[in-house]
Amino acid sequence: MARARSVLIVGGGSAGNTLAILLANSGVSVDLVESRPDWGVLGSGILLHGNALRVLRDAGVWPQVRDAGFAFDSIGILAPDGTVVAEQPDLHSGGSDLPSTLGILRPALQQILIDAVRASGTRVRLGCTVEKLDDQGEGAEAVFSDGTASSYDLVVGCDGIYSTTRESIGVTDRPEPTGMGVWRTLVPRPAELVRTDLAYGGPCHIAGYSPMSDDLAYALLVVDWHERDEADPADYAERMCAESATYGGLWPTIRAHITDPAAVHYTAFHRLLVEGPWHRGRIALAGDAVHVCPPTLAQGVAMSLEDAAVVAELLSSRDVWDDALLTEYRDRRMPRVQTVVDGSMQLAQWLREGNRQAAPALIARILTALIERP
Numbered sequence: 001m002a003r004a005r006s007v008l009i010v011g012g013g014s015a016g017n018t019l020a021i022l023l024a025n026s027g028v029s030v031d032l033v034e035s036r037p038d039w040g041v042l043g044s045g046i047l048l049h050g051n052a053l054r055v056l057r058d059a060g061v062w063p064q065v066r067d068a069g070f071a072f073d074s075i076g077i078l079a080p081d082g083t084v085v086a087e088q089p090d091l092h093s094g095g096s097d098l099p100s101t102l103g104i105l106r107p108a109l110q111q112i113l114i115d116a117v118r119a120s121g122t123r124v125r126l127g128c129t130v131e132k133l134d135d136q137g138e139g140a141e142a143v144f145s146d147g148t149a150s151s152y153d154l155v156v157g158c159d160g161i162y163s164t165t166r167e168s169i170g171v172t173d174r175p176e177p178t179g180m181g182v183w184r185t186l187v188p189r190p191a192e193l194v195r196t197d198l199a200y201g202g203p204c205h206i207a208g209y210s211p212m213s214d215d216l217a218y219a220l221l222v223v224d225w226h227e228r229d230e231a232d233p234a235d236y237a238e239r240m241c242a243e244s245a246t247y248g249g250l251w252p253t254i255r256a257h258i259t260d261p262a263a264v265h266y267t268a269f270h271r272l273l274v275e276g277p278w279h280r281g282r283i284a285l286a287g288d289a290v291h292v293c294p295p296t297l298a299q300g301v302a303m304s305l306e307d308a309a310v311v312a313e314l315l316s317s318r319d320v321w322d323d324a325l326l327t328e329y330r331d332r333r334m335p336r337v338q339t340v341v342d343g344s345m346q347l348a349q350w351l352r353e354g355n356r357q358a359a360p361a362l363i364a365r366i367l368t369a370l371i372e373r374p
């Protein structure tokens with residue numbers, strides 16, 4: 001019997017974990033190294049569109065994701081005073097048998113993926129990084145921070161926006177700040193909050209809230225990024241209350257719960273799109289390691305999961321893992337990822353210019369394009 005082919009995945013976030021599950025389930029021998037000893041995630045909640053849910057279903061975790069999250073099929077557009085201006089049905093980018101959108105706590109999604117990675121037989125090393133990667137033509141050798149070394153048929157760097165795998169293989173593209181950022185926090189879910197409601201404009205570019213579970217909701221304010229605002233996390237609750245002070249709707253209820261500065265996050269938006277090859281020899285990249293966009297379309301996780309799905313499909317269906325396969329992976333992903341990165345940047349730009357009219361049509365066009373499988 002032929003030996004199982006082997007893959008090393010660097011980074012256990014949404015891309016790395018999903019790739020591990022899909023590959024291990026198709027009979028590939030998978031090692032995964034994750035630098036965080038607790039395998040945890042930072043941040044509060046995320047929105048997943050149908051095209052992300054479709055990959056999670058293929059990975060076998062949809063029932064757990066559905067039960068942990070809060071699904072909905074429309075979006076509310078509000079005036080800054082909270083008046084509902086429009087209620088739009090959201091496109092089902094993962095097909096009509098999945099919700100158009102699901103809010104979920106980041107730690108909940110991570111735990112679901114961790115449980116599935118463990119169940120897949122993937123060998124996991126936590127608190128471990130790759131010190132050196134050596135492409136050897138037919139495979140690659142990795143030297144780990146614990147002093148051990150192993151050879152693999154393929155290495156995939158899923159190590160996020162500041163990927164050291166990207167750096168180690170000589171890809172020189174780096175994430176650039178976009179000049180915008182977001183205040184975010186979790187609050188108890190008001191009973192009437194059952195979908196994303198966004199106000200474009202007012203003192204912030206966007207003021208919005210989304211359900212994340214039966215109990216919790218996520219409130220966000222998109223603003224121009226000022227480094228000085230990062231300076232004093234002790235002020236974060238006060239700042240988020242001040243920035244949202246003139247917004248109506250559910251904001252007064254939400255603001256009453258924004259009291260703990262440690263529960264408020266202030267995060268800058270970045271852009272990255274590696275336009276050249278996404279691999280060197282037998283070392284490839286996926287997820288935020290090769291593309292990052294401001295979350296104006298909430299498609300970052302979805303694009304990372306789709307990368308994992310395409311890599312897994314190609315590796316599990318081909319006898320030969322070579323340069324042509326990895327080029328095909330990048331060429332297949334690029335038009336879709338570029339559409340999302342450019343669209344996210346365009347939306348951010350329009351928000352900064354105060355142009356709110358064009359956004360719904362662009363969002364609908366992009367989500368429609370994503371209905372087709374990647």
Ligand SMILES: Cc1cc2nc3c(=O)[nH]c(=O)nc-3n(C[C@H](O)[C@H](O)[C@H](O)COP(=O)(O)OP(=O)(O)OC[C@H]3O[C@@H](n4cnc5c(N)ncnc54)[C@H](O)[C@@H]3O)c2cc1C
Pocket residue numbers: 010011012013014015016033034035036045046047048128129130158159160161162163164165182267268269286287288289295298299300301302304
């Ligand atoms: C403010 C904000 C809001 C967002 N909201 C949304 C949203 O609503 N919906 C959405 O779809 N997307 C959203 N995104 C984007 C989304 O968070 C990312 O696109 C997604 O997390 C990328 O997944 P990834 O697995 O590629 O990278 P990551 O999630 O960053 O995972 C990388 C993993 O690699 C590990 N790692 C790093 N370096 C090493 C190393 N050297 N060795 C081993 N392990 C390493 C890290 O610890 C981490 O576990 C948002 C992003 C931001 C900044």
